[in-house]
Amino acid sequence: MKMGEGRRLFILISILLVAGFLATSLASYLISKAGVREAIIARELPITSDNIYSEIQRDLLRPISISSFMANDTFLRDWTLRGERETGEVTRYLKEVSNRYGALTSFFVSEKTGVYYHGNGILKKVREDEPRDIWYYRVRNMAPDYEINVDLDMANRDTMTIFINHRVFDYSGHFIGATGVGLAVDSARQVIENYQRRYGRNIYFVDRSGKVVLKGRGSTDSYRTILERPGLKTIAPAILSSEQGSFEYRHQGKTLLVNARFIKELQWYLMVEQDVDPSLASLRRTLYGNLAVCFVITLIVLTATRFTVGRYQRRVEERTEELRVAKELAEDATRLKDRFVALVSHNLREPLATIKGYIQLSRQANDGGEGNKTDFGGWLSTSEKIADDLMESVGKILDTSRLQAGQISLNKSRINVHDFAQRWMDKVSIAAAQKGITIHNEIPQTSTLTGDADLLGEVLLNLLTNAIKFTRQGGTVTLSSPAPHILTVRDSGIGVHEAVLPDIFKYEVMTSTKGTAGERGTGFGLPYCQDIMKIHGGVLRVETSPSGSVFFMEFPQEKASPPSAPSNG
Numbered sequence: 001m002k003m004g005e006g007r008r009l010f011i012l013i014s015i016l017l018v019a020g021f022l023a024t025s026l027a028s029y030l031i032s033k034a035g036v037r038e039a040i041i042a043r044e045l046p047i048t049s050d051n052i053y054s055e056i057q058r059d060l061l062r063p064i065s066i067s068s069f070m071a072n073d074t075f076l077r078d079w080t081l082r083g084e085r086e087t088g089e090v091t092r093y094l095k096e097v098s099n100r101y102g103a104l105t106s107f108f109v110s111e112k113t114g115v116y117y118h119g120n121g122i123l124k125k126v127r128e129d130e131p132r133d134i135w136y137y138r139v140r141n142m143a144p145d146y147e148i149n150v151d152l153d154m155a156n157r158d159t160m161t162i163f164i165n166h167r168v169f170d171y172s173g174h175f176i177g178a179t180g181v182g183l184a185v186d187s188a189r190q191v192i193e194n195y196q197r198r199y200g201r202n203i204y205f206v207d208r209s210g211k212v213v214l215k216g217r218g219s220t221d222s223y224r225t226i227l228e229r230p231g232l233k234t235i236a237p238a239i240l241s242s243e244q245g246s247f248e249y250r251h252q253g254k255t256l257l258v259n260a261r262f263i264k265e266l267q268w269y270l271m272v273e274q275d276v277d278p279s280l281a282s283l284r285r286t287l288y289g290n291l292a293v294c295f296v297i298t299l300i301v302l303t304a305t306r307f308t309v310g311r312y313q314r315r316v317e318e319r320t321e322e323l324r325v326a327k328e329l330a331e332d333a334t335r336l337k338d339r340f341v342a343l344v345s346h347n348l349r350e351p352l353a354t355i356k357g358y359i360q361l362s363r364q365a366n367d368g369g370e371g372n373k374t375d376f377g378g379w380l381s382t383s384e385k386i387a388d389d390l391m392e393s394v395g396k397i398l399d400t401s402r403l404q405a406g407q408i409s410l411n412k413s414r415i416n417v418h419d420f421a422q423r424w425m426d427k428v429s430i431a432a433a434q435k436g437i438t439i440h441n442e443i444p445q446t447s448t449l450t451g452d453a454d455l456l457g458e459v460l461l462n463l464l465t466n467a468i469k470f471t472r473q474g475g476t477v478t479l480s481s482p483a484p485h486i487l488t489v490r491d492s493g494i495g496v497h498e499a500v501l502p503d504i505f506k507y508e509v510m511t512s513t514k515g516t517a518g519e520r521g522t523g524f525g526l527p528y529c530q531d532i533m534k535i536h537g538g539v540l541r542v543e544t545s546p547s548g549s550v551f552f553m554e555f556p557q558e559k560a561s562p563p564s565a566p567s568n569g
Helices: 001-059 064-070 072-079 086-099 132-139 185-199 232-240 279-367 373-405 418-427 428-436 453-469 525-535
Strands: 105-109 115-118 121-125 148-151 157-170 174-183 204-207 211-214 244-250 255-264 268-275 412-416 438-441 447-451 476-482 487-490 539-545 550-556
Touching: 001 185, 001 255, 001 268, 001 279, 064 148, 064 157, 072 086, 072 105, 072 157, 072 174, 086 105, 086 115, 086 121, 086 157, 086 174, 086 525, 132 148, 132 174, 148 525, 185 204, 185 211, 232 244, 232 268, 232 412, 412 418, 412 453, 418 428, 418 438, 418 453, 418 476, 428 438, 428 539, 447 453, 447 476, 453 476, 453 487, 453 550, 525 539
Parallel strands: 438 476
Antiparallel strands: 105 115, 105 174, 115 121, 148 157, 157 174, 204 211, 204 268, 244 255, 255 268, 412 447, 476 487, 487 550, 539 550
């Protein structure tokens, strides 16, 4: 390693360390930030909203129940239907309601007489031309049974009051007046302020139009509707069009998370807001601490790296020279090995062919003679089989050498996999029949792939031969295609022994094995088949158990061709 290369290495390590630590720290911060935000949106704000809602049912929804009780009370209806004769009876009734349930006021307005009764007596008579009496005629004509209205209470020095106005009907369903109770807005504000102190969040109510109808006295926002507030107005339509949801917006440089929930009884939205930035303050402090630690570690590592590079630089240069010499020797050895394999294959093929020719001539001569033909013929058959095996092995050695040297070119074509498999199944059908083995072709008729049919046929023939060899009498061999780019050969045989399994595709081992009927193999076929699959861009692999093996011929997945344009013919 030269001095300039050492400096470049030092700079590269520096960049990698700094980038790695920054990426790790920032990723951790962003993930934690997302977790905090998710926790607030998914858990904290909804839980707060649920808690407040349950308390609203006690603090604000209770008056709704009271007004409903009054509207359906037989005393109030009977007193009205009798002609409203004893005023003291109804005023005592209204006074008792206020005292018992802690309401600021309770009232009843008669449709027949227009008299406005409350706990202290008769307040007035309502008139359609009086602006302050518009509420009564609105209640008389509305479809729901009740409404919630924030207005001034004349009976209590125009105190801002939350009225629950409930329609009253006689026993025949005719409208006979309006009754209800009122709560001081200040009391409701106190309830909201208690919620805000308890949960540490901004809480307020808006109606269906977006108008802020109730909020705490401590709120600094002066907006009257959420449609006017910067940031919030962008999500206000979404809030007002849903029954419940979580939202996010930016205002005055802050990120605010909102949980909105529509309360049907009040006809208001309960809004719970939380500023997410304070929750992230501890995360930012952790980020800065991590960056400081990373900076110190980077300095230590860079110092150690510079010392190590300087110490081993000379040793690396010496080792590089040794590796160069070793590489040249290895290349020479590879050339010698290839030359030896080619020479052996070439020199053995011709003598073996000659031996096979003489054996065939001897068999012909024996068939025409007068002596004992059985032993002589058996010897010749055995010799011929050995010669065939030797020639097959020599051929594979030569083909392997050519494959590894890249001297074999692929003659690729489109192959119908079902017909291709059937053709090679027929070649091993006699051997399968001798052992009573059934071969099934379960490959779809439409399955196709691209490859060299002759070379791939050698792979499939080898796999079928092995399947038959290692399957007991009466077993099965099944060809299937679980995916368009996969062809499998499954047998019900004895499986591959675990000691042999890691090396069955290696030339360096080539373990010879015996089949279930004593059939011998050279151990050369599977490595050769693996080479054929590799030059097709694929791979040969196996899954095995004591109950059988499955060999997978896996090819690269082909890209789908675009659909052709329709012709006019």
